[in-house]
Amino acid sequence: MSANRNVTKVGIIGSGKLGADIFYYLLPFNFQLVWKCIDDEEAEKCKVAFQKKLNRQMKCGVIDETTYNAIQQLVYINASNDSLAGCNLIIEAIWEDELLKKELFAAILPFVEDECIIASNTSSINPSKLIVSDKIKSKFVGLHFFYPTALKNIVEIIRTDDTSKETMDTVLDFCKTIQKEVLVLDEANSFILNKLFLEVQNEACDMVSEEILSYRHIDELVDKNLFPGGVFSFFDHVGNDIMLASVRNYAMQSSEPDKYESMIALLEDMCAKNLLGIKTKTGFYDYNDHDAKENFRFETEPANLILEGMLTCLKLAYIFKAMEIVDEGVCSKEMLEYAAKEYTGADKGPFEIAAEMNILY
Amino acid sequence: MAKITDNTRNEVKETVYSFFIEECEVDASALNDQTNIIRDMDGDSLMFLELIEIFKKKYQLNIELKTIGKYVVKHPAETVGELIDMTMLIIEHENRIVNLE
Numbered sequence: 377m378s379a380n381r382n383v384t385k386v387g388i389i390g391s392g393k394l395g396a397d398i399f400y401y402l403l404p405f406n407f408q409l410v411w412k413c414i415d416d417e418e419a420e421k422c423k424v425a426f427q428k429k430l431n432r433q434m435k436c437g438v439i440d441e442t443t444y445n446a447i448q449q450l451v452y453i454n455a456s457n458d459s460l461a462g463c464n465l466i467i468e469a470i471w472e473d474e475l476l477k478k479e480l481f482a483a484i485l486p487f488v489e490d491e492c493i494i495a496s497n498t499s500s501i502n503p504s505k506l507i508v509s510d511k512i513k514s515k516f517v518g519l520h521f522f523y524p525t526a527l528k529n530i531v532e533i534i535r536t537d538d539t540s541k542e543t544m545d546t547v548l549d550f551c552k553t554i555q556k557e558v559l560v561l562d563e564a565n566s567f568i569l570n571k572l573f574l575e576v577q578n579e580a581c582d583m584v585s586e587e588i589l590s591y592r593h594i595d596e597l598v599d600k601n602l603f604p605g606g607v608f609s610f611f612d613h614v615g616n617d618i619m620l621a622s623v624r625n626y627a628m629q630s631s632e633p634d635k636y637e638s639m640i641a642l643l644e645d646m647c648a649k650n651l652l653g654i655k656t657k658t659g660f661y662d663y664n665d666h667d668a669k670e671n672f673r674f675e676t677e678p679a680n681l682i683l684e685g686m687l688t689c690l691k692l693a694y695i696f697k698a699m700e701i702v703d704e705g706v707c708s709k710e711m712l713e714y715a716a717k718e719y720t721g722a723d724k725g726p727f728e729i730a731a732e733m734n735i736l737y
Numbered sequence: 738m739a740k741i742t743d744n745t746r747n748e749v750k751e752t753v754y755s756f757f758i759e760e761c762e763v764d765a766s767a768l769n770d771q772t773n774i775i776r777d778m779d780g781d782s783l784m785f786l787e788l789i790e791i792f793k794k795k796y797q798l799n800i801e802l803k804t805i806g807k808y809v810v811k812h813p814a815e816t817v818g819e820l821i822d823m824t825m826l827i828i829e830h831e832n833r834i835v836n837l838e
Contacts, residue, residue, distance in 0.1 A: 393781065400783055429787060432759065436752075436791045524782035527806030604810045654775060663776050721810030 382546045383493075383553070384408060387460040389480065390469035391422050394497060394523055398469055400429075401525040403447065405554055410460055411453045414470075419455040426453060458487045465550060467519060469497040472621045474505055482508045493543050495519035499570060500625035502563045504536040514540035517547055520567065522719055530718045531556045534566045559715055565706040567626070569719050572712075572726070573603075574626055574636075575697040579690055580607040581639035589678060589686055591660045597687045602694060602729070603720035608660035612653030616646040616660075691729055698726035699737055709737070741829055749792070749824050753817060756788055770818025785809070785820070789827070796828050804832045 385408040388399045399411050411426075413419040434444045452459060460466055466488065470480060477496060485508065488494070493515045496506055503518040518534030533547055544560075551558045561568055580594045589597075595606030611619050620643040627636040646652070646659060653659035698716070702709045713725035730737055758765050761778040774780035786802065793800055805827060814820040826834055 397783060400786075428760070432756075433787070433790070436794060438790050438794045524786065524806075526786050526802050527782070527809070529803055657776065721807050 383464045383550045385410065385463045385465075387412060387463040387466035388469065389460075389466065389484070390414075390471075390497075391418055392469065392471070394521065394525075395469035396422070397523055397525045398467060398497065398521055401521075402554065403451075406446075406450065409451050410463060411451070412457070412459060413453065413455050416455045419453055423453045426451065457484045460484055460492075461487050462489065463492055464489075465493045465495065465546075467495045467497055469521075472498060472500060472618060472625075474501050477501070477506050478508050481506060481512075485509055485512070488512075491515070493517065493546060495547065497521055500567055500622040502536070502566050502629065503534055504538070504563060507536070507538075513538040515543050517543055518561075518566065519547065522569075527721075528718060529555075529557050530559060530569075530715050532559045532561055532567065532569065534561050534563060536563060557714070557718070559707055559711065561706065565701070565704065566629070568701055568706055568712075569715055570622070571626060572694070572697050572701065572716060573720075574623070575693040576602065576690055577607050577611075577623075578636055578639045579693040581642050583686055583689075584608075585638040585642060588682065593678060593683065594686070594690075597683065598690060601687055602690060603716075603722040605720070611643070612659035612661055612663075614653070615655055616643050616652050619643055620647055688733075691733065695726050695730045695733075695735060698730075702737075741825075745828065746821070746825060748795075749828070750821050752791065752795070753788065753821055753824065756784070756791070757817065760784055760787075768817065770816060770821070772817045773815055774817060774820065775815070785814075788820075788824070792824055792828065798828065798831050800827065800831050804835055808834045808837070 386402060387410040388395055388402070389412045391411070391413040395411075399409065402409060411419075411422060413422055430439075430444060430447060433439045434441065439447070466484070468477060468480065470476060477498065481494065490511070494512055495517050496503055497520060498506070498518060499520055503516055507513055507516050513536075516536060517539050518532070520532040520534065522528035522530060531551055533544070533551070535544055548558060548560075559568065576598065580598070583589045583594060584591060591608040595609050599606045599609075605613070620640065623636055623640055623643060627633040627640065630636070650656055651659045654663055657663045698712055701707065701712055706712075707715070709727055713727045716725040717723070724732075727737060754765070754768055757763060757768060757772075757774075757778060757780070761780065763778055772778065774784070789800070789802065789805060792798065809823070812823065814823045826837065830837060
């Protein structure tokens with residue numbers, strides 16, 4: 377695989393789950409990679425982990441000695457802002473916090489070349505809110521990877537009103553080089569995939585708040601009939617604090633922010649109790665034992681009629697949002713169907729589910 | 738397609754165990770087939786991907802990560818034992834694993 381014509385040196389900022397994921401995904405594409413961590417201690421940890429992986433890959437024959445040496449030459453892991461000098465593209469993947477991201481961009485700006493494109497991997501903050509200087513306005517863009525990057529064939533590119541055509545062309549070319557399909561979105565329709573699933577998640581939270589169904593019931597319904605992973609189990613895996621921050625941002629971008637009240641209240645309650653999910657070993661489910669147990673259980677099982685009715689509500693939330701996205705011209709029906717399946721790993725997207733329900737569109 | 742012998746499962750098990758002992762810095766005595774990869778060892782998808790790359794090379798498998806990923810999303814391996822079982826299925830069925838229920 378050869379490096380992109382325009383982009384040859386890529387900076388990745390952040391060593392959390394997605395920062396690391398993006399770094400390792402980009403490794404085989406022969407870019408010069410600068411991985412900037414929050415401090416020296418973290419950079420050292422990442423260096424050790426990287427070296428361990430590389431050594432093991434050579435030992436197991438995944439890479440040969442030539443590739444091993446070439447990769448060593450192409451990678452630079454550290455904590456200093458000036459290491460980003462010379463990058464054509466910088467991808468920020470730090471904590472989902474507007475202020476933190478802006479502070480970071482302000483700090484790196486003195487070291488970044490004028491022509492460098494700066495991309496944020498934000499999943500919920502419109503990129504224009506993160507622009508800290510007019511100097512970078514035309515070169516700033518949202519570039520939303522999905523986790524795990526190697527398994528999700530899609531990225532969302534979010535352009536601001538000021539993103540230049542040259543920037544868009546370069547980013548599109550970069551995505552082609554790294555073998556990703558793209559959904560190009562403007563800020564009025566940003567993070568459209570997450571917002572599609574937000575409707576199902578919101579409906580599920582309403583059902584829990586109204587004590588119609590428990591987390592487990594809903595997760596089983598969603599997992600079996602809509603997409604793998606369910607709703608609350610997904611929250612636990614992402615982290616309820618991260619979900620809360622994202623949902624608050626989505627609500628602010630919505631014309632009906634009150635609609636998400638019960639979802640936000642539920643996530644706030646979980647965070648206040650430090651029930652953050654897998655990382656605290658307890659969230660909507662308890663992960664301390666080998667089998668995850670739900671933290672809240674109904675004494676009686678709901679009747680099948682209730683389950684069927686609630687499943688229909690969840691399906692309709694999914695389908696109607698998908699139709700709204702297509703009606704607004706955000707993307708084609710075919711693209712949204714593909715992207716939804718790619719994101720969730722489901723066999724059927726919203727439109728195939730609609731067809732099964734005899735909903736014509 | 739890789740030829741599966743009586744010894745294949747042992748080889749897979751040995752590779753998976755060695756991988757986690759090194760990567761997660763856990764003691765061999767603390768590792769068994771019931772060990773939960775995420776909860777007990779702070780494991781993640783990157784580890785799974787690396788293991789698949791290792792097996793792809795070792796058994797010359799004709800597999801695409803994205804195809805394998807579709808199966809994994811629907812049938813997540815939570816424990817070391819489940820991961821070994823899944824690896825055996827990948828070796829046996831390669832990309833056709835997505836057609837399995």
